[in-house]
Amino acid sequence: MSDMHESSQSIRDRFSRSVVPNYARFPLVIREARGFEIVDVDGRRYLDMGCGIAVNCLGHSHPDLQAALQDQMGKLDHISNLYHFEEQVALAEALIARIGPGKCFFCNSGAEANEAIIKLARKFGDPEGRYDILTTTNSFHGRTLATIAATGQEKVRTGFGPLFPGFSQVPYNDLEAMKSAVTDRTIAILIEGVQGEGGLTPASVEYLKGIRELCDSRNMLFLMDGVQCGHFRTGRFQSIQRILNLPENTGDGDAIRFMPDAISLGKSLGGGFPTAGIWASWKVQDVLGAGSHGTTYGGNPLACRMASTILDVISRDQLNRNILQLEPVLRNMLNGMTESFPDMVETSRGLGFMQGLVLRDQSDIFKANDKMTPSVQVTLAAQERGLIIIPAGPRVVRFLPAYNIEAAHIEESGTKLHDALTDIKNTL
Ligand SMILES: *Cc1c(COP(=O)(O)O)cnc(C)c1O
Secondary structure, eight states: OOOHHHHHHHHHHHHHSOOTTTTTTSSOEEEEEEEEEEEEEEEEEHHHHHHHHHHTTTSSSSSHHHHHHHHHHHOOOOOOOTOOOHHHHHHHHHHHHHHSSEEEEEEHHHHHHHHHHHHHHHHHGGTTTEOOOOEEEOOOOOHHHHHHHHSSGGTTTOOSOOOSEEEEEEEETTTHHHHHOOOOTEEEEEEEEETTTTTTTOOOHHHHHHHHHHHHHTOOOEEEEETTTTTTTTTSSHHHHHHTTTOOGGSSGGGGSSSSSEEEEEEEEGTTSSOOEEEEEEETSSOOOSOOOOOSSSTTTHHHHHHHHHHHHHHHHHHHHHHHHHHHHHHHHHHHHHHHOOTTTEEEETTTTTEEEEOOOOOOHHHHHSSHHHHHHHHHHHHHTTTOEEEETEEEEEOOOOTTTOOOHHHHHHHHHHHHHHHHHHHH
């Protein structure tokens, strides 16, 4: 046993010596993961309700993804965007079929996807000299220079000034604040349909409809960051389809007028193979003309085959239905925590498979440990009990499970979470 413990410590030591310390990593050293189970280097098992931050949407090492990757590797791995290849257009078509008429561009990370919709908006506004983009407080859009300026959280920007110009933030779900912030230079509004890192707040129906109207009335673009809340995370392909109850491929009906002008995609899109992209509506689909933007890896055959396979498996196994069916089971479990631990948990919130607990940061139980935020305390205690969940800011913990979990996994996670909260209470 002591040998095994040494090995996890020695890996952590090697990290401190050789890897830039930009992440506040948990001590856990992971050896392997299959399905919904993670195994650490000491052989301890964990139920994964975090999915690598909303990425492994089919669980770990899904057999269909393994087969697709192997097959694609033997056929066409990477060829660059100097040429055409079927894998990329097939993925674009599959995404368009789920969103609406438009075109796609592919890149490698969520931040890059947001960079692409930001550049699209700037190009669109360039003839009129409009370039300002309005975003929201507590939003998260990535870690590049433009996306930290877009992100409404001070902590991502500290020390990286001067800030990339052209962004300002207003409170989320506040339509009047958004209206007042628009100027003659504003070209776009960028929001998440459900704020992820900011603490699991869904947009209201009035907010989404109001922003669409506002953008139409001022010839501005409505941009949505679907990196975390998109790709069926809410039970529908995009969160706006869930919140406004719009059909998929809204080109067929009147619902198209509610859709945004561009959406960034990432995280679950590649299910663990680094992949991201954008969908741009028919209105702006040709704004990024030849030579205006690009990336070497973006949408390579391996990435596109993985992303297409994920969409096929979700359709074949009707996993969107699974999410909607299990959503209340997850909600009931979380509500149970609010009832059982009223002195630690304020409430639960979120949509679909993007739900969590809002913790009482003023509680003496959490204040007893002044070195860690309540969300980190709960996340660590859950790990001790064999459950992986993820903090979203200082006082929210997130469940972002794979789309193919069963009710039994939610029950099991409830037992573990209950034990974890009891452990924290008992240490007081
Ligand atoms: C994770 C995330 C991003 C950034 O994605 P990366 O792949 O880390 O660059 C952007 N927006 C939202 C909403 C996210 O959750």
